[in-house]
Structure formats: structure tokens, C-alpha cells
Amino acid sequence: MSNMDDGLNITAVGKGFGPVQVLRDVSLSVPRGAFHTLLGPSGSGKTTLLKIVAGFTPADSGAVTLAGRAITDMPPEHRNIGVVFQHYALFPHMSVTENIGFGLKMRGVAKAERAARVEEVLRLVRMTGFGHRKPAALSGGQQQRVALARALVIKPQLLLLDEPLSALDRKVRQEVREELKRIQAETGVTTVMVTHDQEEALFLADRVLVLEGGALRQQGAPADIYGNPADEFVAGFLGAINLLKVKAEGQMLRLGSQSFAPPADVIGALACASKGAVLHLAVRPEQLLVEPGEAGTGQLGGRLIATEFGGPVVTLRIDVEGQAVSVLSLSPDVLAAGPWEVGMPVRLMVRGGSLLA
Numbered sequence: 001m002s003n004m005d006d007g008l009n010i011t012a013v014g015k016g017f018g019p020v021q022v023l024r025d026v027s028l029s030v031p032r033g034a035f036h037t038l039l040g041p042s043g044s045g046k047t048t049l050l051k052i053v054a055g056f057t058p059a060d061s062g063a064v065t066l067a068g069r070a071i072t073d074m075p076p077e078h079r080n081i082g083v084v085f086q087h088y089a090l091f092p093h094m095s096v097t098e099n100i101g102f103g104l105k106m107r108g109v110a111k112a113e114r115a116a117r118v119e120e121v122l123r124l125v126r127m128t129g130f131g132h133r134k135p136a137a138l139s140g141g142q143q144q145r146v147a148l149a150r151a152l153v154i155k156p157q158l159l160l161l162d163e164p165l166s167a168l169d170r171k172v173r174q175e176v177r178e179e180l181k182r183i184q185a186e187t188g189v190t191t192v193m194v195t196h197d198q199e200e201a202l203f204l205a206d207r208v209l210v211l212e213g214g215a216l217r218q219q220g221a222p223a224d225i226y227g228n229p230a231d232e233f234v235a236g237f238l239g240a241i242n243l244l245k246v247k248a249e250g251q252m253l254r255l256g257s258q259s260f261a262p263p264a265d266v267i268g269a270l271a272c273a274s275k276g277a278v279l280h281l282a283v284r285p286e287q288l289l290v291e292p293g294e295a296g297t298g299q300l301g302g303r304l305i306a307t308e309f310g311g312p313v314v315t316l317r318i319d320v321e322g323q324a325v326s327v328l329s330l331s332p333d334v335l336a337a338g339p340w341e342v343g344m345p346v347r348l349m350v351r352g353g354s355l356l357a
């Protein structure tokens with residue numbers, strides 16, 4: 001059996017609620033042991049897809065297999081999938097131990113083994129000693145660790161997480177996401193997590209899947225999706241980006257009256273563009289380098305409009321022939337390269353990006 005067959009396979013899944021088509025022909029594969037994040041704006045169908053995989057919602061069309069078994073029509077409790085939702089959904093009247101052991105009890109696991117497995121997962125989520133507490137006596141972050149322990153105690157073949165961190169405040173959220181990454185690596189459980197938080201998706205996953213309007217727009221390694229977005233939607237959704245209107249001109253790009261050298265990333269795409277084609281060069285603010293002074297040959301020149309201090313980083317706003325460009329640099333680098341005065345000429349070096357039609 002191939003690695004692909006060991007994991008999760010979703011083939012051509014469609015789903016509508018009344019006249020509204022929520023998922024359109026979604027196909028994806030998550031190899032065994034992988035951690036994929038499903039990223040998309042509100043209403044893009046993320047939760048619906050997760051519910052179809054978990055068995056809480058039937059698909060209208062398509063198929064789902066897990067570890068080589070067809071699970072499309074299988075009741076949720078037979079799928080061997082662990083699920084954690086945004087709101088902890090722990091049973092309030094049960095202790096942590098009882099909450100975690102509940103699924104095992106339902107499966108008829110004997111008391112002694114139950115106790116041993118609950119202890120094991122409590123250790124895994126670093127909650128040893130909290131077994132007797134009720135959920136109300138735990139912090140939000142601790143409750144989510146318990147929810148994770150409860151999902152993992154059944155030794156699932158798949159872990160589904162639906163925005164498990166979004167109810168937590170920023171600092172706790174960062175702690176729990178690091179824990180989540182460690183726990184996933186330690187257990188090696190195949191994981192799909194839904195989020196609308198770009199940073200979280202990029203940090204956690206070995207592969208990010210971007211969903212929009214019920215269809216997959218792009219999937220790839222985090223650095224790939226971020227650095228080489230396939231279209232304007234993905235580019236903008238993953239963070240701040242400059243979309244420079246340029247023209248293809250042989251091996252160079254033209255912006256207004258200036259001709260400049262393209263970054264190495266786009267040379268291949270540029271070779272395929274017809275001469276004079278109007279394109280968008282998508283460049284992250286940190287993919288640009290800026291220096292005071294006039295532009296040299298093959299560089300792009302502009303004027304400084306503003307410097308915005310943001311602690312560790314500074315954003316420089318630059319006007320390049322009527323196009324607004326943002327550059328993000330580390331504060332010490334900006335200070336060392338200065339002085340900077342509004343209105344002064346600056347030159348830009350483009351270190352990366354992608355060409356969008």
C-alpha cells in the first residue's frame with residue numbers, strides 16, 4: 001500500500017445547502033503522518049469539509065477514504081477520527097480524567113487500561129496532575145490541551161482540528177500552537193486543521209491548502225504558498241503584498257519609464273510572457289531592499305513617502321511612478337542605511353516575488 005493510501009484521500013467532494021453550493025469538486029490527499037492546514041476566509045467551506053470527513057455531515061457527491069478504507073458512508077464513531085473544535089466542548093460535570101476516558105469507556109475499554117491510557121495522554125499534553133479537576137477550574141489553554149488529549153486517547157488514524165486556538169488570547173495561543181506542533185510530531189498522527197489565521201497556518205503545517213468559495217485555490221509548502229502565490233487572492237490572503245503593474249520587456253521588466261532586472265524567481269515565468277504583456281509582479285514587503293539615493297542601471301527608483309516604526313521592523317512607504325510600494329526591513333538595518341528624509345530619492349532591489357497575469 002502506498003503512503004498516499006495510508007492517509008486521508010478526498011475525491012471530488014461536493015456539497016450544497018439548498019441553492020448554495022458550499023463545496024465544489026474538492027480533491028485532496030493528506031499522506032500518513034502529515035500536518036495540513038486548511039486556510040480560507042469565513043464561509044469558504046472549511047468547517048463543512050471537516051464535518052464531511054468526520055461524518056457529521058453527508059457529502060452530496062464524491063468519496064473519502066482513510067487508511068485505504070472507504071469511510072464516505074460510515075457512521076462517525078466507526079471512523080477512528082479524533083476531533084477538536086474551537087469551543088472546548090468538555091463535559092462540565094466530569095473531571096479531566098473522566099472527560100478523556102469517556103471515549104474509551106464507550107468503546108468498552110477496561111478500567112485499568114483506561115486509567116493507564118488517560119495518564120499517558122495527560123503526560124503527552126503536559127497536564128499530569130490535573131486529572132481530578134473539573135473543566136471550569138482550568139484556563140482556556142489547559143481546556144484545549146484536555147480536548148486534544150481526549151481526541152488522541154483513542155489513538156485515531158486522523159486528527160481533525162477546527163480553529164482550536166481561536167478562542168484563546170494571543171500569548172496563550174502561541175504557547176498552545178507550539179505544543180500542538182510538538183504533540184503532532186511526537187505522535188505522528190495525520191492531522192488536518194482548519195484556520196482562518198494565516199500565520200498559524202504557515203507556522204503549523206507542512207502543507208497549506210487555501211480554500212475560497214468552496215474550491216481549492218492553491219496548495220503547497222508554507223514558504224511556497226507565501227512566496228509564490230498562484231493568484232491575487234492567495235497573494236493577498238496570506239499577508240501584505242505589493243502588486244506592481246509591470247510590462248514584460250525581454251529579460252527585463254518595465255514599470256513606467258524604468259526598466260529593471262526581475263528577481264530570479266520570476267525569470268522562468270517571464271520567458272513565457274509575450275512581449276509587452278501587462279503583468280502583476282507580486283512582491284512581499286520584506287522581499288524588497290531599499291537604499292537612499294538614485295537608482296542605478298537595472299534598479300527601480302522612487303521617492304520616500306513615509307517611515308513607520310514598528311519595533312523590530314520598520315515599514316518604508318515609497319512612491320514609484322505613481323505606484324505605492326511598501327518595504328519591510330529590520331529596524332537596525334534601516335537605521336544603519338539612513339538618514340532617511342521624506343521626499344528623498346531611493347532605489348529598490350527586488351529579491352523575490354511572482355508574476356501574476
Ligand SMILES: Nc1ncnc2c1ncn2[C@@H]1O[C@H](COP(=O)(O)OP(=O)(O)OP(=O)(O)O)[C@@H](O)[C@H]1O
Nearest residue numbers: 017020022040041042043044045046047048049196
Ligand atoms: N447546516 C447548514 N445549513 C445551511 N447553510 C450552511 C450550513 N452549514 C454551513 N452553511 C453555509 O455554508 C457556507 C460555508 O460554511 P462553513 O462553516 O463550512 O465555512 P467556513 O469556511 O468554516 O467559515 P468560518 O471560518 O466562518 O467557520 C456558509 O455560507 C454557511 O452559511
